[in-house]
Amino acid sequence: MVERAVVVGAGLIGTSIALALTRHGIRVELSDRDPATLRLACELGAGHPLTTDPGRPADVAVIAAPPRVVPAVLRDAQERGLAHVYTDVASVKASMISEAGALGCDLATYVPGHPMGGREKQGPSAARADLFLGRSWALCPTAKTDPGALALVTALAELCGATPVTLDAAAHDRAVALVSHAPHVASAAVAARLLGGDSDALALAGQGVRDVTRIAGGDPGMWLEILGHNSRPVADILDAIALDLATAATALRAHEGEAVTELLRRGVAGHDRIPGKHGGRAMPDYTVLPVVIPDEPGALGRLFAAAADAGVNIEDVRIDHSPGLPLGVAQLSVERLAVADLAQALADRGWSVHP
Numbered sequence: 330m331v332e333r334a335v336v337v338g339a340g341l342i343g344t345s346i347a348l349a350l351t352r353h354g355i356r357v358e359l360s361d362r363d364p365a366t367l368r369l370a371c372e373l374g375a376g377h378p379l380t381t382d383p384g385r386p387a388d389v390a391v392i393a394a395p396p397r398v399v400p401a402v403l404r405d406a407q408e409r410g411l412a413h414v415y416t417d418v419a420s421v422k423a424s425m426i427s428e429a430g431a432l433g434c435d436l437a438t439y440v441p442g443h444p445m446g447g448r449e450k451q452g453p454s455a456a457r458a459d460l461f462l463g464r465s466w467a468l469c470p471t472a473k474t475d476p477g478a479l480a481l482v483t484a485l486a487e488l489c490g491a492t493p494v495t496l497d498a499a500a501h502d503r504a505v506a507l508v509s510h511a512p513h514v515a516s517a518a519v520a521a522r523l524l525g526g527d528s529d530a531l532a533l534a535g536q537g538v539r540d541v542t543r544i545a546g547g548d549p550g551m552w553l554e555i556l557g558h559n560s561r562p563v564a565d566i567l568d569a570i571a572l573d574l575a576t577a578a579t580a581l582r583a584h585e586g587e588a589v590t591e592l593l594r595r596g597v598a599g600h601d602r603i604p605g606k607h608g609g610r611a612m613p614d615y616t617v618l619p620v621v622i623p624d625e626p627g628a629l630g631r632l633f634a635a636a637a638d639a640g641v642n643i644e645d646v647r648i649d650h651s652p653g654l655p656l657g658v659a660q661l662s663v664e665r666l667a668v669a670d671l672a673q674a675l676a677d678r679g680w681s682v683h684p
């Protein structure tokens with residue numbers, strides 16, 4: 330269905346999509362307003378520089394530029410006849426659609442999209458062909474969207490390894506306010522507190538604070554654009570988070586453990602609702618098995634081989650290790666029913682297992 334694709338904006342997302350598509354043998358042509366970015370993306374194997382041939386539109390053009398320019402870039406691409414079908418990847422959808430309409434874009438061939446895979450880094454050097462593997466990819470067709478265009482962009486998302494999810498733009502914006510945009514601001518607020526800590530305090534940082542603040546490393550300029558295009562839904566969730574935090578602070582000062590416990594319990598329940606990698610399955614289906622590993626080349630490979638010998642699939646892995654220590658802890662996520670067998674098999678092979 331997709332043989333030729335154009336990607337406008339060869340940054341993190343554009344280059345990741347291009348890498349995924351080229352792996353399927355699709356010819357990808359890239360453009361970026363920054364020539365150095367375009368060169369790097371092409372050198373990484375994401376595709377070739379776009380050569381405009383008005384007689385030969387590509388099957389699909391992906392607009393992977395910052396939200397503020399998406400509608401204008403879409404209109405320009407449509408005017409140049411770059412493709413038969415157009416999609417974008419902006420993190421907000423309702424404003425993209427209304428601005429595209431106001432600019433006179435052809436809404437029949439435009440399928441608004443948003444891949445739910447990303448990173449806290451920008452540019453083609455951070456791109457990965459597997460960035461969207463197992464992720465949802467929101468598609469927000471309007472009443473004017475041509476069904477053939479929707480089918481083609483659905484196929485594009487699947488080629489990138491994602492699961493397409495079709496929903497209305499306003500519902501999308503409310504959903505991402507909850508699962509992406511408000512969490513980003515909350516993460517930034519926690520990370521910003523660290524500015525007040527001295528280096529001795531920061532030296533004690535463990536995995537928890539790294540997990541909570543990872544996304545805070547995202548580009549503030551891009552995030553201000555995203556938040557500004559989804560301000561109401563994000564602000565409503567931030568108000569609710571702020572209320573929970575203020576209630577917890579008051580309760581702590583008054584030594585009222587109940588209110589704090591209530592928030593912590595709701596936190597556990599909320600976390601449990603995040604689907605696992607197979608979609609729809611919640612994380613608690615997996616049990617984490619901590620295994621001590623030496624901090625040396627090949628240790629993780631040996632551990633995985635031992636798990637494979639035992640016939641157990643490792644669903645996920647995280648490695649905790651403190652700088653300077655010769656040991657680390659591999660946190661293996663496995664099916665609940667398999668954990669006892671795996672623990673025994675690894676212990677039998679001499680691994681230090683801590684179920």
Ligand SMILES: NC(=O)C1=CN([C@@H]2O[C@H](COP(=O)(O)OP(=O)(O)OC[C@H]3O[C@@H](n4cnc5c(N)ncnc54)[C@H](O)[C@@H]3O)[C@@H](O)[C@H]2O)C=CC1
Pocket residue numbers: 337338339340341342343360361362363366393394395396398402418419420421443444445446447448449450451452453551555
């Ligand atoms: N960063 C993330 O994790 C995710 C970002 N998105 C969305 O993806 C889009 C791109 O974000 P990233 O790839 O992260 O940013 P990025 O900064 O890595 O890439 C954006 C690229 O667009 C180029 N660009 C800017 N204006 C342009 C124009 N007028 N014409 C052509 N190219 C232009 C820039 O030079 C840059 O190379 C944004 O709309 C963002 O909301 C969606 C999902 C995840």
Ligand SMILES: O=C(O)C(=O)Cc1ccc(O)cc1
Pocket residue numbers: 419420444445446447448449509544
């Ligand atoms: O870094 C991560 O884990 C993300 O989830 C990044 C992300 C950023 C913006 C989006 O619109 C979607 C995903």
